[in-house]
Amino acid sequence: MLTIHQLSKLYGPTAVFANVDLAVRPGEFVAIMGESGVGKSTLLNCMAGLDTWDSGSVQVDGAELSTMKDDAKAALRREKIGFVFQAFHVLPHLDVAQNVALPLLLLQRKDDARVHTMLEALGLGALGSRLPQQLSGGQLQRVAIARALVHSPRLLLADEPTGNLDPSTAAVVMQALVGQCRQHGTALVLVTHSSAATAQADRVLRLTAQGMRSDGALG
Numbered sequence: 001m002l003t004i005h006q007l008s009k010l011y012g013p014t015a016v017f018a019n020v021d022l023a024v025r026p027g028e029f030v031a032i033m034g035e036s037g038v039g040k041s042t043l044l045n046c047m048a049g050l051d052t053w054d055s056g057s058v059q060v061d062g063a064e065l066s067t068m069k070d071d072a073k074a075a076l077r078r079e080k081i082g083f084v085f086q087a088f089h090v091l092p093h094l095d096v097a098q099n100v101a102l103p104l105l106l107l108q109r110k111d112d113a114r115v116h117t118m119l120e121a122l123g124l125g126a127l128g129s130r131l132p133q134q135l136s137g138g139q140l141q142r143v144a145i146a147r148a149l150v151h152s153p154r155l156l157l158a159d160e161p162t163g164n165l166d167p168s169t170a171a172v173v174m175q176a177l178v179g180q181c182r183q184h185g186t187a188l189v190l191v192t193h194s195s196a197a198t199a200q201a202d203r204v205l206r207l208t209a210q211g212m213r214s215d216g217a218l219g
């Protein structure tokens, strides 16, 4: 589903990371940990073709990102990738249902029934017409998860999705995130500092300046 080979990224003369190898199978849940500043968010952006790199390759569902033009990468992202960020990034002037519907509209696949199904699946059924400012942090992140998965992407990239949440809300949100990915066969790459968030991962990896290493195989 996602294959990264010998990926290296520099800022000026300084390597952020080097020689990163990673292969994520369809439906697999891989958690990536690592010290602050080691390049986890940068690596996630490379996986989505949102950032550039200096050597190595990134393939998403067989497509090599380094040789693709920007509009082709944007189309691949819209079709095959979902994102969840620490800061939610829910659009403030759209209600909950409209936020969740957005990826389908961008794909010209308007589908109210699908939006309804996702809202119900994430416990947001009664909140569809609320504006984001009327929601709690945990509810906002569940909106972001519903939006990230509404178009059934093959790959979900999540950057510290529980970083702004208290531990019990974080557990509920992680349960929703992992449950939905498992149910839909979506591969999940999760960047996190939280060992609680990695508990259900198939593999936990650690990004270091020298590359990626296993942090203990869990299955």
Ligand SMILES: Nc1ncnc2c1ncn2[C@@H]1O[C@H](COP(=O)(O)OP(=O)(O)OP(=O)(O)O)[C@@H](O)[C@H]1O
Binding pocket: 011, 016, 034, 035, 036, 037, 038, 039, 040, 041, 042, 043
């Ligand atoms: N535009 C830039 N120019 C120079 N250095 C940058 C730039 N953007 C990011 N960096 C550096 O790249 C490194 C990787 O940043 P990144 O945010 O990917 O790390 P991270 O592992 O996700 O950190 P954290 O866990 O704190 O979120 C950091 O040391 C950062 O200072």
